[in-house]
Amino acid sequence: MSNKVFARPRALTDVATHYCPGCQHGIVHRLVAEVIDELDIQRKTIGVVPVGCSVLADQYFNVDCQQAAHGRAPAVATGIKRVHPDKVVFTYQGDGDIAAIGTAEIVHAAARGEKITTIFVNNAIYGMTGGQMAPTTLANQITATTPKGRQEDSAGSPIQLSEMLATLRGAKYIERVSVNSPAQMAKAKAAIKKAFETQLSGAGFAMVEVLATCPTNWGKTPVEATRWLNENMLPQFPLGVYKNANEV
Amino acid sequence: MLEKVLMKGNEAIGEAAIAAGCRYYFGYPITPQSELIEYMAKRLPEVGGMFLQAESEVAAINMVYGAAGAGARVMTSSSSPGVSLKQEGISYIAAGELPCVIVNIMRGGPGLGGIQPGQADYFQATKGGGHGDYHCIVIAPNSVQEMADLTALAFNLADRYRNPVMILGDGALGQMMEPVNFDSCKAMLTDKPWATTGMGTRDKPNSINTLQLQPEKLEEVNVHLQAKYALLQTQETRSEAIWTDDAELLVVAYGISSRIALSAVKRARDQGMKVGLFRPITLWPFPKSELADAVKMASAVLVVELSSGQMIEDVNLAIRCSKQVYFQGRTGGMMMKSSDIYDQILQIIAPQGGN
Ligand SMILES: Cc1ncc(C[n+]2csc(CCOP(=O)(O)OP(=O)(O)O)c2C)c(N)n1
Ligand code: SF4
Numbered sequence: 001m002s003n004k005v006f007a008r009p010r011a012l013t014d015v016a017t018h019y020c021p022g023c024q025h026g027i028v029h030r031l032v033a034e035v036i037d038e039l040d041i042q043r044k045t046i047g048v049v050p051v052g053c054s055v056l057a058d059q060y061f062n063v064d065c066q067q068a069a070h071g072r073a074p075a076v077a078t079g080i081k082r083v084h085p086d087k088v089v090f091t092y093q094g095d096g097d098i099a100a101i102g103t104a105e106i107v108h109a110a111a112r113g114e115k116i117t118t119i120f121v122n123n124a125i126y127g128m129t130g131g132q133m134a135p136t137t138l139a140n141q142i143t144a145t146t147p148k149g150r151q152e153d154s155a156g157s158p159i160q161l162s163e164m165l166a167t168l169r170g171a172k173y174i175e176r177v178s179v180n181s182p183a184q185m186a187k188a189k190a191a192i193k194k195a196f197e198t199q200l201s202g203a204g205f206a207m208v209e210v211l212a213t214c215p216t217n218w219g220k221t222p223v224e225a226t227r228w229l230n231e232n233m234l235p236q237f238p239l240g241v242y243k244n245a246n247e248v
Numbered sequence: 249m250l251e252k253v254l255m256k257g258n259e260a261i262g263e264a265a266i267a268a269g270c271r272y273y274f275g276y277p278i279t280p281q282s283e284l285i286e287y288m289a290k291r292l293p294e295v296g297g298m299f300l301q302a303e304s305e306v307a308a309i310n311m312v313y314g315a316a317g318a319g320a321r322v323m324t325s326s327s328s329p330g331v332s333l334k335q336e337g338i339s340y341i342a343a344g345e346l347p348c349v350i351v352n353i354m355r356g357g358p359g360l361g362g363i364q365p366g367q368a369d370y371f372q373a374t375k376g377g378g379h380g381d382y383h384c385i386v387i388a389p390n391s392v393q394e395m396a397d398l399t400a401l402a403f404n405l406a407d408r409y410r411n412p413v414m415i416l417g418d419g420a421l422g423q424m425m426e427p428v429n430f431d432s433c434k435a436m437l438t439d440k441p442w443a444t445t446g447m448g449t450r451d452k453p454n455s456i457n458t459l460q461l462q463p464e465k466l467e468e469v470n471v472h473l474q475a476k477y478a479l480l481q482t483q484e485t486r487s488e489a490i491w492t493d494d495a496e497l498l499v500v501a502y503g504i505s506s507r508i509a510l511s512a513v514k515r516a517r518d519q520g521m522k523v524g525l526f527r528p529i530t531l532w533p534f535p536k537s538e539l540a541d542a543v544k545m546a547s548a549v550l551v552v553e554l555s556s557g558q559m560i561e562d563v564n565l566a567i568r569c570s571k572q573v574y575f576q577g578r579t580g581g582m583m584m585k586s587s588d589i590y591d592q593i594l595q596i597i598a599p600q601g602g603n
Contacts, residue, residue, distance in 0.1 A: 042447065043446060043447045043448055043449075044446040044447075044448070045446060046318070046444050046445075046446055048314070049457075055459055056457075056459070058453075058455040058457050059455075061453075062453060063446075063447060063453055064444035064445065064446055064447055064453045064454045064455070065444065065453065065454075065455045065456070065457070066313070066314060066317045066318075066444050066455070066456045066457070067455070067456065067457035067458065067459060068310065068313070068314075068340075069310060069313075069336055069337060069340050072306070072307070072310035072313075072337070075302070075306075075307040075308075075310035075311045075313075075314065076310050076311070076313050076314035076317075077314060078300070078307075078311050078314060079272075079274065079310070079311035079312060079313060079314025079315035079316075079317075079318065079322070080314040080315065080317065080318040080444065081314075082272060082298050082300060082311070082315060083272060083298075083314075083315045083318040083319065083320040083322075084318055084445060084446065087445070087446045088446075104303055104304060104306075104307065105303070105306075105307050105310070107303075108302075108303035108307065
């Protein structure tokens with residue numbers, strides 16, 4: 001008898017995704033799905049997908065899903081969770097979705113201690129619309145709307161959402177991770193698991209910020225993109241646990 | 249027993265919603281609807297429901313989207329500036345065919361406007377309001393009792409047609425106290441096999457997604473919505489016609505304006521003038537054929553609104569501009585007096601009456 005050591009998680013559908021080669025959205029999807037499988041919550045999970053490159057993620061996650069207006073996923077998730085407090089509700093959002101147009105919704109969901117889990121994919125750019133400046137775009141980073149690089153004195157400085165949300169009492173677990181290496185992926189998965197467990201325990205709001213590549217709009221090969229992430233994003237967005245109220 | 253209690257219109261909406269099975273409310277305070285949000289904050293926990301004050305109207309309507317998509321009977325309420333903020337969410341709700349009730353207790357605009365009653369959100373409510381080809385069902389009560397009865401109807405219509413329903417009231421109706429009972433407010437609950445409740449024993453996940461990148465598919469969505477709207481046009485128009493059979497002058501008004509107009513019409517009738525009142529109760533679908541019928545005997549129409557003239561466009565369309573149409577409107581939170589309407593009736597009728 002052979003033993004299957006690698007298979008598609010039940011919480012992922014059997015379709016090819018539309019993500020570009022080297023895009024890390026797919027890795028993050030897989031980690032979320034593995035966690036859903038391991039916690040055995042597929043049949044009671046409801047996902048909320050954003051406007052952004054992952055707008056079609058409801059076709060990839062094999063769980064009930066709603067697609068939210070741009071930035072509104074935490075409000076939509078709040079509505080679902082309040083109706084079904086015994087179910088598991090997560091949002092999956094990009095940086096433009098969560099830290100620009102939807103800043104108010106995420107801050108207040110966290111402040112209320114909404115018992116939801118947020119997966120925040122930070123690729124420092126607007127992927128879906130073709131590479132414009134994001135709220136997490138680095139100082140001097142060139143994008144389609146910052147052709148000379150992001151000038152902090154006029155275009156502002158990158159928003160560190162994990163650090164911001166960690167100040168709120170309702171936020172019970174906040175961690176920033178990357179998926180740039182197998183070791184990092186293992187850490188990211190552990191973080192995602194903790195974030196779902198925080199919801200299952202009824203403690204409150206949890207978010208995992210995943211630093212991710214967008215080779216297409218960074219104008220880099222997948223390999224160059226991982227290097228660029230390590231060299232440029234890590235100093236601005238240090239990895240680590242920003243809040244772990246479960247332990248206190 | 250038809251025992252009546254004295255209540256404000258805003259509170260009557262809240263109590264009727266609860267009677268109709270609404271257990272979820274998301275809103276943001278704004279005058280002149282704050283009695284409603286406060287009523288829900290107090291009442292919902294008493295019946296095992298859930299109240300949440302959102303951080304904005306944008307968040308509130310998206311919470312409604314989530315809750316409605318999750319299968320709940322859910323409501324939000326606001327007043328004009330707040331309802332403007334809800335428009336993005338309402339477009340998504342209409343596209344997702346999610347049943348919910350949205351209350352607009354209108355005040356004078358534009359901009360921050362004032363806090364006194366207005367009816368200037370008619371265009372926004374009936375013509376879409378947000379982006380895309382969609383309609384809310386729009387219902388306009390004109391008494392506290394109707395605020396109760398029509399709220400219950402709103403929930404039932406929302407579920408039956410999987411469509412957002414807007415109750416379009418105004419600051420006067422919201423604040424006025426009248427006797428009301430809730431005997432007719434019954435929940436007619438429907439199955440929602442499409443709702444995202446977690447897969448449970450289903451073998452396929454449910455998804456609510458309003459994105460349709462293929463134009464052919466998106467056109468199909470629109471064709472489907474338009475078929476529903478066409479059905480609504482034939483099935484769900486509501487109106488009231490008073491002394492219209494022999495009316496030579498037909499006054500058309502809805503909501504609070506219809507109350508003021510009715511007393512002017514009564515006075516004119518007392519004076520032997522053949523004047524009638526036509527009151528649309530559904531503003532969308534607009535009772536076009538009912539109005540066309542009511543106007544048959546008339547030679548003129550007088551439209552009365554607390555706006556610079558919005559419903560008057562639908563009146564003209566319904567009667568195909570076949571009669572002379574006069575207008576009386578006030579704006580900014582000012583109200584016309586019934587004597588103002590009476591005077592205009594006299595002016596219109598007198599030359600024809602030949603006195
Ligand atoms: C209200 C609204 N404004 C703008 C857009 C256009 N838009 C679609 S996705 C997007 C940015 C997405 O970027 P991000 O959230 O970082 O996700 P990514 O695509 O990078 O995964 C924008 C601006 C929209 N769909 N809706
Ligand atoms: S544009 Fe960027 S974020 Fe979007 S799928 Fe391609 S690589 Fe991924």
